[in-house]
Amino acid sequence: MTGTGTEGGGDRGAGTGRTRGRDGRAGEGREGGRDQVAGGRRKRGRDRVVGGRRKRGRDRDRDRVAGGRGAGRVWGWLADAALIGYFVFALFPIAWMLILSLKPADQLFSTYFSFTPTLGSYRTVLGDSEGIPFVRFFVNSLVVSVGAVALSLLVGLPAAYASARHRFKGSENLMFTLLSFRFAPELTVIIPLFVLYQKLGLFDTYVGMIWVLQLVTLPLIVWIMRSYFADLSPELEQAALLDGYSRTQAFFKVALPLVKPGVAAVSLLAFIFAWNNFVFPLILTSSEAQTVTVGALSFLGGDRPKYNLTAAAALVSVVPPLLLALTIQRYLVRGLSFGAVKS
Amino acid sequence: MGVRPALRPYLLIVPALLLTCGILYPFGLGLYYTLFDFSASRPRPDLVGFDNYRAMFGDGAFWDSAWVTVLYAVGAAATETVLGVSVALLLHRSSWVGRVLEKILILPLMIAPVIAAIMWKLMLQPSVGVVNHLLRPFGLGGVQWTDTPAGALLSSIAVDVWVYTPFVAILALAGLRSLPASPFEAAAVDGAGWWYTFRRLTLPMLWPYVLVAVIFRFMDSLKVFDIIYALTEGGPGDSTMVLQIRAYLEAIRFQRYSFGISYTIVLWAVVYLAAMVLVRHLGRVQRKAAEAR
Numbered sequence: 323m324t325g326t327g328t329e330g331g332g333d334r335g336a337g338t339g340r341t342r343g344r345d346g347r348a349g350e351g352r353e354g355g356r357d358q359v360a361g362g363r364r365k366r367g368r369d370r371v372v373g374g375r376r377k378r379g380r381d382r383d384r385d386r387v388a389g390g391r392g393a394g395r396v397w398g399w400l401a402d403a404a405l406i407g408y409f410v411f412a413l414f415p416i417a418w419m420l421i422l423s424l425k426p427a428d429q430l431f432s433t434y435f436s437f438t439p440t441l442g443s444y445r446t447v448l449g450d451s452e453g454i455p456f457v458r459f460f461v462n463s464l465v466v467s468v469g470a471v472a473l474s475l476l477v478g479l480p481a482a483y484a485s486a487r488h489r490f491k492g493s494e495n496l497m498f499t500l501l502s503f504r505f506a507p508e509l510t511v512i513i514p515l516f517v518l519y520q521k522l523g524l525f526d527t528y529v530g531m532i533w534v535l536q537l538v539t540l541p542l543i544v545w546i547m548r549s550y551f552a553d554l555s556p557e558l559e560q561a562a563l564l565d566g567y568s569r570t571q572a573f574f575k576v577a578l579p580l581v582k583p584g585v586a587a588v589s590l591l592a593f594i595f596a597w598n599n600f601v602f603p604l605i606l607t608s609s610e611a612q613t614v615t616v617g618a619l620s621f622l623g624g625d626r627p628k629y630n631l632t633a634a635a636a637l638v639s640v641v642p643p644l645l646l647a648l649t650i651q652r653y654l655v656r657g658l659s660f661g662a663v664k665s
Numbered sequence: 666m667g668v669r670p671a672l673r674p675y676l677l678i679v680p681a682l683l684l685t686c687g688i689l690y691p692f693g694l695g696l697y698y699t700l701f702d703f704s705a706s707r708p709r710p711d712l713v714g715f716d717n718y719r720a721m722f723g724d725g726a727f728w729d730s731a732w733v734t735v736l737y738a739v740g741a742a743a744t745e746t747v748l749g750v751s752v753a754l755l756l757h758r759s760s761w762v763g764r765v766l767e768k769i770l771i772l773p774l775m776i777a778p779v780i781a782a783i784m785w786k787l788m789l790q791p792s793v794g795v796v797n798h799l800l801r802p803f804g805l806g807g808v809q810w811t812d813t814p815a816g817a818l819l820s821s822i823a824v825d826v827w828v829y830t831p832f833v834a835i836l837a838l839a840g841l842r843s844l845p846a847s848p849f850e851a852a853a854v855d856g857a858g859w860w861y862t863f864r865r866l867t868l869p870m871l872w873p874y875v876l877v878a879v880i881f882r883f884m885d886s887l888k889v890f891d892i893i894y895a896l897t898e899g900g901p902g903d904s905t906m907v908l909q910i911r912a913y914l915e916a917i918r919f920q921r922y923s924f925g926i927s928y929t930i931v932l933w934a935v936v937y938l939a940a941m942v943l944v945r946h947l948g949r950v951q952r953k954a955a956e957a958r
Contacts (some may be wrong), residue, residue: 481681598777647775
């Protein structure tokens with residue numbers, strides 16, 4: 323499947339505003355509904371008609387397809403309102419965590435939207451004062467995620483290059499085996515590893531975690547880099563070979579620099595997935611190598627769940643992936659679809 | 666490198682191969698364990714052949730779990746597809762609102778599912794959660810979201826939808842932006858209505874992209890673990906006891922390793938078969954779409 327980004331694609335017209343299925347899902351519909359009104363008021367549809375910056379002619383002929391100018395404008399408002407409704411649903415939980423984490427403990431249940439903000443929860447969480455070494459979990463997450471990505475790059479890049487450039491016996495099978503990891507239930511591997519790690523002394527260690535995270539990072543890196551290498555024209559490397567470069571030099575000096583942005587993006591994406599993993603550390607670590615995803619749950623334990631601390635811990639633990647995600651927007655499509663959809 | 670050229674690709678692959686074997690070994694070990702009655706209380710297990718599987722298939726609990734897993738996967742994947750494609754279509758209209766919102770579309774997708782489930786758990790608390798607080802004016806302030814069987818399943822699907830809808834939307838949007846312009850121009854000239862254009866042009870050409878997203882989502886939600894573990898831990902009763910959660914409880918909580926692994930092996934086989942069928946279907950769809958262009 324190749325989408326060579328031919329911009330345009332005509333116009334699907336307005337009027338998709340009726341996102342069916344937006345209502346009736348766990349209490350989001352009505353919320354969204356209410357904010358649609360707010361959204362409707364906030365917006366001044368003027369911009370669309372009076373030359374809102376048209377982007378590469380993508381929205382030509384809208385009004386013609388939607389049937390008349392007036393109708394098109396109304397549909398446009400409805401569509402924007404529906405969009406805003408969805409994004410309220412998408413962003414509200416994050417905003418709510420922020421509110422919860424800034425609330426003092428005594429105002430947790432008394433008021434909803436009015437409170438005196440305090441950084442107390444963050445101080446508690448980052449000061450390890452609840453007997454939960456959260457900072458350590460955070461560092462552990464960093465170590466195992468970076469370690470897993472580094473190891474995957476080390477073995478994955480050569481493999482991706484070889485499988486893109488040489489069709490050899492068994493290469494396809496090997497690639498599909500790798501891809502099938504992506505769909506294997508994690509526990510199929512983890513439960514035996516749980517038994518094995520305890521024998522080998524790898525239980526609750528960085529090495530053990532980095533090893534098992536290959537299940538997440540290696541298929542991603544190999545598959546995506548393979549699609550990048552396959553897109554490179556082989557002539558460049560051939561020219562380098564004619565200039566007297568060795569194969570290895572051609573790889574390092576010609577092929578690799580050309581796919582550098584891809585390598586950077588896929589590394590960050592792999593890091594995010596490793597960071598967000600929960601099953602592996604849940605089962606294969608207990609304290610020494612435990613990560614934030616498991617650590618965040620521990621604030622909910624005990625006889626009185628500490629909502630504000632949980633919210634603070636949750637927010638702290640999503641900061642790295644969110645920041646990284648915003649930097650790799652352009653590469654996401656290819657990364658998320660394992661190279662099946664190019665953008 | 667002074668290696669014969671014919672061998673070079675193999676050399677490059679060797680490290681990855683070794684690593685792959687390191688991952689495959691525990692998998693094979695797991696298969697082997699299922700033939701024994703291996704548990705913490707039986708460190709010297711006996712060979713029992715297929716008894717684990719026999720016991721499992723004869724157990725109503727397994728079929729309940731399988732049913733819940735399928736319900737969850739179909740519910741989540743279907744909702745995410747409809748919602749994700751809708752969001753993509755709305756963003757593709759590219760009003761200024763859409764352009765602003767597109768930049769933050771991916772945020773939920775980059776949050777660890779387990780953290781998302783924790784967030785929603787706090788929000789869905791019946792007495793103090795903010796969702797019921799917001800619903801109170803509508804007379805729905807007392808909904809027991811995660812404490813009733815149907816509510817728990819719907820809530821966990823909702824969290825899945827919250828996290829993964831952007832995934833479908835991003836792929837669908839990439840598809841929309843790569844569609845050729847001429848058929849739509851022709852349709853506009855012929856005065857085709859919006860619905861006709863969508864049914865006859867947009868959807869068929871977009872479908873290969875959407876199908877990739879659907880396959881990923883369906884496969885992944887069949888093996889859901891994080892969201893349910895954090896939100897309900899399989900409860901109330903067994904109403905959200907999907908296969909991976911039951912496998913976890915069997916193997917890790919009750920330390921009946923062999924039995925727990927048997928669950929995951931069956932799940933793996935189902936996922937694998939489903940993937941084969943869906944990928945074959947995808948190939949057909951892609952060929953058809955290529956011909957239509």
